[in-house]
Amino acid sequence: MTEPPDIAVYTLVAGFLGGLGLFLLGMTLMTDGLKLAGGKALQHILGTWTRTRTRALASGMGVTALVQSSSAVTVATIGFANAGLLTLGQAVWVIFGSNVGTTMTGWLVALLGFNIRIDAFSLPAIGIGALIYLFARSTRIKHLGMALAGFGLLFLGIDVLKNAFMGLSAAVDLGALARPGFLGLIIMVGIGALLTVLMQSSSASMAMALTAAMSGAVPLEASAAAVIGANLGTTVKAMLVVIGATANAKRVAAAHVIFNGLTALVALLILPWFLAFIAWVWGSTGEAPAPAMLLALFHTGFNLLGVALMIPVAPPMIRWLQGRFGSAEEDAARPRYLDNSSAGVPDLGLQALILEIDRLGDMSHRMARDALSDQPSSADALEAQRSVVERLLAAIGDFAAKVSRGHLPEKISDGVTEALRVARYHRDVATLAHDIAALRRLRERHDLPAMTELRRQWQNLAVRALDLARLEPDDPQRGDAAEAVAQVESEYARLKQALLREGTSGNIPIPEMERQLRIISMARRLVTQADKARRYGDHLDSQVGQTKPDQDAPPAPTQ
Template sequence: MPEAEAVSTYALIAGFLGGLGLFLLGMTLLTDGLKTAGGKALQHILGQWTRTRPRALASGMGVTALVQSSSAVTVATIGFANAGLLTLGQSVWVIFGSNVGTTMTGWLVALIGFNIRIEAFALPAIGIGALLYLFMKAARPRYLGLALAGFGLLFFGIDVLREAFEGLSATFDLGALARPGFLGLVIMVGIGALLTVLMQSSSASMAMALTATMSGAVPLEAAAAAVIGANLGTTIKALLVVIGATPNAKRVAAAHVIFNGLTAIVALLILPWFLAAIAWIWGSTGEAPAPAVLLALFHTAFNLLGVALMVPVAPPMIRWLQTRFRTIEEDIARPRYLDRSSSGVPDLALQSLIQETERLADIGYSMARAALQTAPPAAGTLDRRRLATEQLTRAIAEFAAYTAHHPMPEQVGHGIAEAVRIARYHREIAILADDIAELRRQSSGEERPIVTEQRRAWQEQAVRALDLCNLEADDGTHNGHQLAATEAVETVETAYAELKAALLREGTFGSMSMAEMERQLRIISMARRLVSQAAKARHHTEALKARIRGLRKTLEAESA
């Protein structure tokens, strides 16, 4: 192999690996930054913009037309889905809209030969984002900076990938590969997809097809097939983004692939008639369209056709995708006992709510035990389970609200409201457990052995109290468990005051830094509240089951 060729091959491989690495790193930073900085506020804003299918579709179209990059919108949407800020239903319609919005690039190239490149903003975004992250004190601006830097890195990676194949378009002759017949069209679809993958830009592939058509090097049908392939080639970015991403992000990427694949197949099958119909409609105005304009019009028309095809297909597709890429946490979050068919029978609905709430309790208590064990759980271990408990709590509340629309005895209505209240206690336990685990991982461990032993003994007392609170509620014949749980909670309260005093002494007299003292005080304060929430949950569960026993006795007496 000649030396120049070897260098060229090395540059191609190095550019591809480097660009891919920057792309994936940028996606990770973007997701983490959005998740931490955005929170519920960003989720609310996105929810308003994408609340309905028309809004989500219009958002995808408008933003993509504005930034001139369907990749930007697709990647950002997958990032939002990965961070839990957009649902699958919202995300897919934004993606569909972005495919329509990206056709604006073809119109710009066809009409004025101008193409905006968002990659030009990558380096300033990285610089500004890094400065915000390094020098801002408040958490939200810092993590917004992290997200901005991630966004810049992501598109810098795309630019590196594009430059790795920069000379490809200059040496690649589309006209030489055009073949007659349907097989020739299929070949052109493959070429368009390959060029988009290699150059990481469907706009570049579109521009090549438009140029080849205007010069007469490629017939209109063959160029249209290459445009279909360019559209199909954009899915590779979505597939790259979801490497190691959440199941919801993978579902969004899969929806993107399904949409582009289905649209490509239909457009290819009806290509000659489709182009003829477009030419006839445009020609009816009395002006013969230029080939480039006709090709841009075709690009828009077949993406709109794809959206029309997805109107009936999207709902079953979303339901099917929700069964794919499932994780243990998602299986935990899926209700097992809440069936809408039982909501019309108040007694059954209440029993279902109690069973689901007990499931939620088991998850929360297992998280609490993990957070308070000798060694804190690994990072991320409890995060996903916390999200699962929040989803399950929301499902319990929604089921209760749905049940409330049916007539029911007052006692049952109070019981259903009480079940929702108990579920909220268990959700709070899960949230506190996750926060405690995170603080414990940050701990420096700079305390005297005697305090360490005192803290460990207190944690064991807290775990014992939790276990007693989580024992199956009494059947009314004895109150041994309740008394034991109450005594355990009181012991935790007493030991808490002693441990707090010991930590304050450690921090005051310098054997522990003030920062570590504050961290340890927050940990034991959260753990104390966790035990308190467990005691409240048990108390209300006992009261609820006593209410149910009383209701059953009343019904039995009435039936007798």
Template sequence: MPEAEAVSTYALIAGFLGGLGLFLLGMTLLTDGLKTAGGKALQHILGVWTRTRPRALASGMGVTALVQSSSAVTVATIGFANAGLLTLGQSVWVIFGSNVGTTMTGWLVALIGFNIRIEAFALPAIGIGALLYLFMKTARPRYLGLALAGFGLLFFGIDVLRETFEGLSATFDLSALARPGFVGLLIMVGIGALLTVLMQSSSASMAMALTAAMSGAVPLEAAAAAVIGANLGTTVKALLVVIGATPNAKRVAAAHVIFNGLTALVALLILPWFLAAIAWIWGSTGEAPAPAVLLALFHTAFNLLGVALMVPVAPPMIRFLQTRFRTREEDIAQPRFLDKHSGGVPDLALQSLLQETERLADISHSMAREALRPDPPAAGTLDARRAAVEQLTAAISDFAARTANHPMPEAVGHGIAEAVRIARYHRETAVLADQIAELRRHSTGEERPIVSEQRRAWQEQAIRALDLANLESENGRDLAATEAVSTVETAYAELKAALLREGTFGSLSMTEMERQLRIISMARRLVTQADKARRHTEALEDQIQGLRKTLEPENA
């Protein structure tokens, strides 16, 4: 009967779409309700409970099991890494834990969805949850009601899917999709991954695989391959989230892909034996597991296997990822000359320190120039270089401290201490440049044109002094640099007097006068710090040249 067949086909399609829609809607309401009711609990747990690897792993597992969404935890973790609130080492273990935590959905489906009459609790849960959401005034009970309604809809959708698959298996041979051999398993992995990407929910793909296996529509091994694919499909959302994000966020997403990819590969290679071992272990209790329970066990077991694989793999993986997705700012923050081997030879260590302080000088000089140019730099422009200066200064100090543990001539020890002092001068220059830029961005520019012109001329003099302080040593430079600093000092006193007059006689507000006085005072100090760094660097270079001469063998 063509008409009967058409009705049957329509019923199957409607049942599949309706059941899937109910499941996805229920999962969304459950996740959103729990996340909102929890307030800042997710941020607190991920931000505070992740100090060690076991705690980070447990946090990822617990939060994912609570909110029933590994994607939500993954996105939150990437967000915290993006903001610098979590390190890469903390983030990757939270991600590993979230993959284990997401297996809770499979257990809910396997233990409740197929063993209890859905109507007995799903419909009351939907009703009670809806009433709480509609009539409660405070936020937490309302959103807990939303989560309860979502919980009921989720299992109501599972029941509709189960009935649909039972009817589908009687009408069509779905097992034809599951071709024999490894190629057939790869096809099922691809189907599971594709469904996860399309529905943006590995839980939905997992539920479909469990209901298909439970109704006998597809073989157990094929359903397990689809579960592997669902796990693998979650990486797509992580990759989409990090488009345009910071390098650290991209590294977390890459760690997620590596973990899921490695886990999926190992689980697929040992799939038949893995399922047989789980069935044998469970069967030793005297009762063969239901297909849905077996799949839930398999899902949990292969994610735990993935975590076990990561224990030795994670440290080198993190080191590898730290070298990837680097920005220019991160590269300049890495020491280039402070090699640990040269640290054991004090003379070489001194030369390395001098070269590294020269790099530090270039960074701080570029910041100082930008801070004093006619238009102040935009907000955030100097942040990356300021962080690079801090990191390089710390690296120079650490390297000098390690070198100091080795025996050395007094002159070399003095030179190493001088290198640390020079680094601190450059750091102070960078800090002042950052503060000046911030003050200038808030300046109102209300002073009279004659004072504005005087201020701009003084800034150009300060920039010239900075340029002379950062030039390579050459004849006549010392005198020119000294004269430039003296000019800046004289012009500073004149500009300060002009600003005080403007503020006193009311043509400049007292607030703006104070701001301008702070700016020029900081800029004057900035020039002084740069000049001190120049003078100490020249002295250190002369000392190193003298040391080289004393170490050269006498000519015959």
């Protein structure tokens, strides 16, 4: 007795949706469980095992195969690149490896999903995993239980999908979607990419392509085109994730798009011959490969082909990307005077170092004035400026190390040491300015007009001392710098005493008194560090001498 048409359609749709839902739920549980159980291992591997191109590639492959989520590895890689733990070159090779590692899903489906009774291991995996998750005391063990249950659900979903596709192929000619010729392949690539975007999982698209091919619903070549599309669809998510993100994030995402786009194009152009080659290699064993196994081989093969293509392409691509998506902060952090040619000549190297440190002093001075102004800049703006100072200081330190290689005249060696001392004083000024502004943004609710005026007068004295410290040595007012610092010190003691008196008498709440005391204490140290930079800079200038290079460069000390 045959089922009514409407019931048959309902059974097919329900089976398809249920199988897809089980697969996606299982993939999510398995991925989340493995990430939570091995999060520290993921950080350790990506942070320390990526020193060379080969190790970065292997790390991307291994971690992605382990956690079954190229998206998780991509996000982690972008985070490490932004933190400076990975260079762009290391990050892109981790991404390339991630694309190879994600093909492990296809192998799991091909090896386990069609050759044995799925429910024989999927149902026990779900049960055991759920019990572990419910009753285990260790957090890591609980997450491993979640991953095991997800593993079972994933394959249970594949079994339901397989049955749904078998029923669908008997009722509907799905092969009609795969039109003959290159246009038909393009359509299947589009379908694979669309499914990946809609389901946010290339693994789900891959599983659907394998089950469709294994059930005979879709021809092998069309399924292979859909696999290419699934691989290509992951780039859409990468592009969406980095909207409004940092320049480094955009560069890593762009590398991901270039890799997947180039790989997809080459795989599509050689698709029939590639499949025939894989079948021929497998046929040498005396067995005809199953469609699912052939597709898994194809998926891994064309991603490995993409890695091979990137070996000569990656170096110029990385150089090109480093010149794209630039931000104002990165432009400011890029050294203006430091280059390898001058590093090889000690005298020129020291002169360049002094000029760059003077730029650093201008940045720190602007931050200090901003922090002590009536309306400090936003937290994001000052954090960006502090980041620029830190990156420029790192570049100065690297350049100083290059200048110091080999035997240096004592005068140059002492000059490099003195220059680095001045640079660190400037960095201290920037850090203190950042912290002062953060405290000042916590607006006081209980203040006295007399105290506000007294504090404003002292801040004006501090700003004057900062300005005098940045004047050129031959400026007549530069001689007033030491006196201005002394005045800041004496008035600081009076302001501190007034704040303590008002706080202990109850006119100002103790927390507010503490906040204001911290602000003026850090501002006092800020002035002190700026003055040290002035004094050591003057001493360095007297030993070495320096001239202003051009009209656009920041002022440099002259004799």
